[in-house]
Amino acid sequence: MSRPVRVGLVIGQLTTGGAEGQLCLLSRELDRTRFTPTVYCLSDHTAPYGEQIAASGVPVRIVNGGRLARIRMLRHWLGADRIDVVHAWLFVANAFAWAANRGAPRPLVTSARNCKRQGRLLDLVNRRAFQASAAIVVNSEDVGTYIAEHYAAPRERMRVIYNGIDTQRFHPAADESAIDMPAAVVSVGRLVEQKNHELFLRAARRLLHELPDVRFVIVGDGPLRATLVARASELGIAHRVTFAGERNDVDQVLRGAALFWLTSRWEGLPNVVLESLASGVPVVATDVGGARELIRSGVDGFVVGGDDEDGFVRHSRHLLRQATLRRRFAVAARARAEEFSTKQMVDKFARLYGEIA
Helix, strand or coil, rough: CCCCCCEEEEEECCCCCCHHHHHHHHHCCCCCCEEEEEEECCCCCCHHHHHHHHCCCEEECCCCHHHHHHHHHHHHHHCCCCEEEECCCCCHHHHHHHHHHCCCCCCCCEECEEEECCCHHHHHHHHHHHHHHCCEEEEEEHHHHHHHHHCCHHHHHEEEEECECEEEEEEECCHHHHCCCCCEEEEEECCCHHHCCCHHHHHHHHHHCCCCCCCEEEEECCCHHHHHHHHHHCCCHHHHEEECCCCCHHHHHHHHHCCEEEEECCCECCCHHHHHHHHCCCCCEEEECCCCHHCCCCCCCCCCCCCCCCHHHHHHHHHCHHHHHHHHHHHHHHHHHHHHHHHHHHHHHHHHHHHCC
């Protein structure tokens, strides 16, 4: 095209979350001489990313109301803004973008970023959206396999574009002596069933029997907070576990960590694993989503089976008792994260948009 390609980025909300953060990075970093992005948010839940996106000069349009009203409003704005490529983020956005774009000549890009069913109606609509897509973006090979199996998504239209990480914001602590300070094991994520903090707490109790000076920090909030606080007391470890709530300084929290635990039951490509690796923090994670595609087990962390309490304890004990080994893992973790820069992610999206526009 002789003018910049107008890209419409559709998402359900712009609250704290992995996909929302990736969309924010992409919208800010796309080359404005080649692309003109506009963000369409399907609710009025826009903090914190809506303000950041708007501050970078990218329009953020709120599309709310009932289902039909949102479809009509989204259809109107896509036409009024003369969008060339519609890119939907997450399953809900896929459904609305597909419905709003039906009959239009512009190509549709859909996305899948986690391994989860959405309910009968949304599953059905997403099947149709995937079939109608010019391209389907997945953030890991594992997610691609999942939607091919459960949503009949055509493999030949899939593009694996791994998440990008801001390696300037997330970086190791400048003072290497911090690694000799009392160890902290950190988890970051919403307090919901998916994240399986019950496993985190059980493994913490076992590790404390052998290493009583270890501290545990759980960053995030959610409906299970009271239950998990009570569970920590029941296990007798409340004095060693800090429930830190929502934080806007996760980068600083990670720089003070010795290890990161991801105990999730399912994921897509967990951004927080990339953030931990970039911070020079070895990761022990359940084998979910694209975790195995990020972590080189035995090099910069370990991947264990689902609900493998013993695996978390065994590998963590090994690393926490050997500072030299942990330093080696920390250096390898940072090097691994640099392979997933924001630039590589943005470049791949730019290539995709350019091809299909």
